[in-house]
Amino acid sequence: DIQMTQSPSFVSASVGDRVTITCQANQGISIWLAWYQQKPGKAPKVLIYGASTLESGVPSRFSGSGSGTHFTLTISSLQPEDSATYYCQQTNRFPLAFGGGTKVDIK
């Protein structure tokens, strides 16, 4: 089964900073990776799918890259509303799996 590992587990950054989160799969998944944002008490919301395609309505400061086993989510200029926990999910095949999450905090 495919397992997903995210790093770091926590990041604290200032408004305007560039933030990068990494997700690694234990076997190749091509570009079949999605990123989600979750705020407290809410369901996750998809930001990116296909490793790099922005979901409709998601601000362009979010971007994704990678293929195979190594992926990144980048927030180019952190905004206060980006304070949340971010998760990756492999969509290559069943059984599906999520990463452990990265909490982004605003300094």
Next chain:
Amino acid sequence: QLQLQESGPGLVRPSETLSLICNVSDDSVSSTRYYWGWIRQAPGTGPEWIGSVYYSGTTHFNPSLKSRVTMSVDATKKQVSLKLMSVTAADTAVYFCGRQPIDCSASRCYIFDSWGQGTLVTVSS
């Protein structure tokens, strides 16, 4: 705008069966274009995929839960159901249902593009 709403008991006794329903606001529950998934999230942890069901009854489950889980679609009621047997305190979590496109041509297959608000289920005597 699609709406998903989970419902079911908020408290389940250990060793009993957890039963949840996801009400789907439109006819997409019987569409050939989607799987319907269940995800849970224990306090302070990341999402855990439980399983996914197709309108035809085809299912895929998390191997760690497979022996205890059943899922089904009732198109007439626009509902997706989850049953988890022999629960323990480790099954305490917020349970979400979600819609999963199956069209891989646009790289959107098996993402969760719509979610319910989630329902907290506590396993305790």
